[in-house]
Amino acid sequence: MTRMGFLLMATLLCALSAATGGRVPARAEETRIEYAKSLVEAAGRVAEFRLVEALDHPEAFRIQVEKGRTVIEADSSAGLIYGAQAAVRNEALAGQVQKPDFDIRGTTLWLGGAVRGRRIAPYHSGFNSRTLPWFFDRPFMTRYLDKLASARFNTLFLWASHPFPYLLDLPEYPGAIKLGPDQLRQNQAQFRWLVSECGRRNIRALLHFYNIHLPDGLREQFGARASWGASAVKNPSPEIAKYYRYVLGRYFRAFDHVGLYICPGETLATSRQLEWFRDVIFKAARESGKSPLLIIRDWTLNMNFREQIPKLYENCYSELKHNDESFTSPVPDRRHKQWRDLLKGHVVNLHGPPMDLQPMRWASPVLIHETVTNWRDMGYVKGAEIYALSCFDWPYTQDKLAADQFGYREQVQGSKLLWIDRSGIYLDVFGRYLWKTARTQEGERGYWEQYLAEKFHSPEVGRRLYHWYVVTGPISPGMQNLTATKFGNFWATVMLQNQNVDQILKARKRIDDVPITLTRETGRTRQIYYSQPVDQYFFQRYKKRSGLPELTARISMPVAQYAEVLSTGGRVTDAMIPDKVCDLLCELADEALKSARAAQAASTDPGVKEELGRFVTDSEMYVLATRALRHKVCAAILKARMLRTRDAALARAFLRHMEQSVAVYEDLAQLTDLTYRNANDLMGRHWKREGLAEFRKDLATQRAWLAAFQKPTSVTLPNGVIRIEAEAMA
Known part of the structure; x- marks a missing residue:
């Protein structure tokens, strides 16, 4: 594509709807156009932006060349972002509509957890600028979000046990909040900034929580028990249901363009799931008036309740782990078929890699391409949630850079490797194939060899490392x-x-x-x-x-x-x-x-x-x-x-x-x-x-088994003869 100056031709008449439902504020549309513009300008290119209504997908785009001018057409500002990316990367197919294979392309960011001895207690919800300093580091977070946007991820799953008291004012439940006023304001400001910056890059934020975890400060009031660093109950009372409707309502009012990623969890009684989701979760979402996206994770989910969900809330997706809590195969669990055409769509959760593939470098383009293609070929899979290979101890790897280093997070003294520096290719590979799986083997080999050559400043290194990633993949x-x-x-x-x-x-x-x-x-x-x-x-x-x-x-x-x-x-x-x-x-x-x-x-x-x-x-x-x-x-x-x-x-x-x-x-x-x-x-x-x-x-x-197995034993036969034989022991 030739180098040209930049002209923006986009007029917003109203807010547009995202592929996954929900209203998008007009201001969010404007900031996305600004972001698309910045991509083109940073590359020294020029393009005209044009909003049209005929591309049949809110993230679709088409690039036309009209009298020497490059025109990026899209149904929405989201499509303009991806069109701008294609233009500056020379990936445009002139005159053809380009759109993603998957509507939800997400990754996971863990908010919470606490170091407990030699391990991390993952369900501890508290976070502040001391316990999660990276979350409040805006230059780092900007770099991370740009990385996700570059890989065309459009969803950020924010994992926590019970995050609401660390993000919201809860005047009716003062005991729920352990933070001081200044720290709470800082948390709120940072979360609002994060949601805004995500929206600017066409990334939706989905806040995860476990049912039924509660604030530690309300443990006695609600009769909860300690559970893996959280306070939890099995059978929620009417008072607990009231509390949850209250915090969810405040969450939806406080933040724009957010949704929920909901896990029944091991705690909530199976028999209580229907009434809990119907009368608490779905009710709060409907009452917000925003039709937020909800994703329900199939983990201890009641099989009978599953059949009721379509009648309870429309903008709802299901999710299930790819190979349970492992990554053993490019072929997903057979249980995914139970969700075929049941809800608005189904999402695959690639949950296992944080453990199965750690702590080494891992990112086989061949194996990942096959995996994502399998998801696409299922027909009803509309998205994926990809765990990073360092999730609970984010944003660092487990590499030992000094002989005396040990532990996690604040325990580790001295230099550490950032995961996105060491293994950012993992996100880039998944992002590339979640956008489009139909790519040739030889073309992909050349693409990734060049990618690695640029990262390591040597074509020979690029070729060697591509082979390394391929052979280590399986x-x-x-x-x-x-x-x-x-x-x-x-x-x-x-x-x-x-x-x-x-x-x-x-x-x-x-x-x-x-x-x-x-x-x-x-x-x-x-x-x-x-x-x-x-x-x-x-x-x-x-x-x-x-x-x-x-x-x-x-x-x-x-x-x-x-x-x-x-x-x-x-x-x-x-x-x-x-x-x-x-x-x-x-x-x-x-x-x-x-x-x-x-x-x-x-x-x-x-x-x-x-x-x-x-x-x-x-x-x-x-x-x-x-x-x-x-x-x-x-x-x-x-x-x-x-x-x-x-x-x-x-x-x-x-x-x-x-x-x-x-x-x-x-x-x-x-x-x-x-x-x-x-x-x-x-x-x-x-x-x-x-x-x-x-x-x-x-x-x-x-x-010990072998010694017993080989030990001779005597057996007296009916005729009085003694036979010596080995004793076989299982």
């Missing part, structure tokens, strides 16, 4: 997907917790087992999940590596079932088998290490080389973790075979794999003691403490 998801021993917010996959031999054998029995999560309410499955199809990149490499070009099954055979086949002398050719899956995971980790070392060698910038050194140590973590898992899986296979065949000849190999798993894990613990403060941003666990102790305990347990 590792952490694949490790958890193989064994399916546990899911949840509590540990990182690469930490290898909950990978004891007996857990591996019990977690998955048959490849066609009906998942427990499909028969119970979400959030009530005792942290058990099930295996899903692996990603296509991993699958194609597996087929080639194993010489099985006709293989179609993308779910691996469980360890226990595979051992059963081996015990009968069988051979598996119609499914991926556990030891070969582990071999490929190890191979990908080795490739990652080679790519990271080559990238570091190619760089001549000292600052860049330092960060590339962390790619190297991340790769070394992957190498050690995949090897440790392989030893555990091989040991589990051997134990299962011994239990079935009572073949003690397998004992030596079994014990060798168990001992090697600990030896490799000791190297992993030693490495991570130098590289990361914690394995994730919530629980304060580390390889050197909890992880190594668990591996050593499993070795001791299996040694």
